[in-house]
Amino acid sequence: MSQPAQAKVNQPMKKEKVSSPWRDAWRSFKKNKIALVGTFIVIFFIFIAIFAPLLMPYEPNEQILLDRFEAPSSTHWFGTDDFGRDILSRVIMGARISLMVGFTAVIGSIIVGSLLGVVAGFYGRWIDTIISRIFDIMLAFPSILLAIAIVAILGPDLQNALIAIAIVNVPLFGRLIRSKVLSVKEEEYITAARAIGMSNFRILTHHIIPNSISPVIVQGTLAIATAIIEVAALSFLGLGAQSPDLDWGKMLDDSRAYFVQAPWTMIFPGLAIMLTVLGFNLMGDGLRDAMDPKMKQ
């Protein structure tokens, strides 16, 4: 018993205590209970999305016409809709589609937005002027209106809704990373890196991008929540998923007419949207607290 204790004293804090800034952020994130709840919700929905085919009790498009508008029961936990389709199965399938669309759209806009933002912030001058003005113009439209316009041009389906939402979010990330790059660029370690003869490209990839990325991670988490709402909104308006495809927004749209008669047709997909968005928001807030150096004690 005393042997290992001795060994520990003799080799004080070697590998285990190395605290990188990322690890510090994780440590403070872990302490944030509400953020952990949010993370749990997010993981729960991701789990459902991944294993959707195994979890669905029925085929989501299977119509049992004898069971139309059945209230939640032991056979249909969330009830059935106007075609006798099992709502639980549809919510589970909807999780897969909504999350996938949300993630893909946000990742797409992060990639494009960051690229433009880094170029604008780092190289400045006319290239910055052009990119920033394009962002300004895009941000002058209410995002959902711009998304509707883009879908109108591309044609209404889920994939185009995804593209529209990705495009709408590009200036959000572009501006964020541009402003961060502008401030990181002036840091003394950048001058120091230049003074040891590092090339612009290497400074960009090794110093500027890693130091500018944390607000993007935070904003990305929050943006997934918004993207899920936006996809749902587009589908609700009939511009996203088209039958027989489904997502949560489409389910809301389909059951709009029967809300009084069969409220469960709307409550469960609505609840799913709300919970997912809440989860991402709580997690995003926690990430921000953990990663913002100004809030560190």
Next chain:
Amino acid sequence: MDREPILEIKGLRTSFFTDDGEVPAVDDVSLYVHEGEMLGIVGESGCGKSVTSLSIMGLIPSPPGKIVDGDILYQGNNIVNLPEKKMRAIRGNDIAMIFQEPMTSLNPLFSIGNQLIEAIRTHQNVSKKAAWDKSVEMLKLVGLPRAEELMDDYPHQLSGGMRQRVMIAMAMICEPSVLIADEPTTALDVTIQKQILQLMKELNQKLNTAIIMITHDLGVVAEVCDRVVVMYSGKIVETADIHTLYKDPKHPYTKGLLASIPDLRKKSEKLYSIPGNVPKPGSITEGCRFAPRCEMAFERCFQEDPALYPCSSDEHEVRCFLHAPEEVKP
């Protein structure tokens, strides 16, 4: 004077182009440093010390800055307007620089070892292992204890003094022949200052690196430098070897600077300070730039700009009409 200086600046003029026109931050500065020599550049804030050093490194932010005139000769070759790629090969490898703020001069996201290895591999095509060994050796050379463990540490885990040692290690790792130290001790407390200065002197003697020490603190210069250049408002006002400057300062500005060092042995009511502030670069176009603050100024000082006049000992020069040779005097 038969030795060829390792670095020589001739008539350097670096300007910033603003909405109000050209503002010369460094105006006609000439200086040199020999191999293994320690040169001090002294002056108040805004006198052009840092712009001079950034000009040497080719790191003047452009626009708005630009080297308008003059040559910077490194080993006899002009490095002004060298293509960026060639300049990069010189930076860090031949001429290195350390900065005032050790707290912000290291990338917070990478370990010390990572950054040192990066510095070596920027210039030398060596294996990671070799770079690692060299880094550890360098950390030991700058007097850091437990060098191997430090390699895995992150900048925020080190104190200011330790970080400055790491910065020095990083600057010296490619064995440059010139090291520019821009106020390396200003941000450190006094006891650490002394250690860092000693370290730099040691490295200077051990590795024969020429060091240009930029500071506003004449005490720092007295401690380590061989020769001093005093700058005021973008111009050199006096240059001399360290003993001459302290024993026999000629320029009223140098005298003022020396008088404003607090003397702990004397108990005086008030500390001396030179009245007024450093003029904004470009604001004085006529006469000696120090004249408005000078107690000895006379009419001519406001009309003509004095040249650098040689004094008794051959390396002592001063920009003041009081010390002008007879034939220049009216």
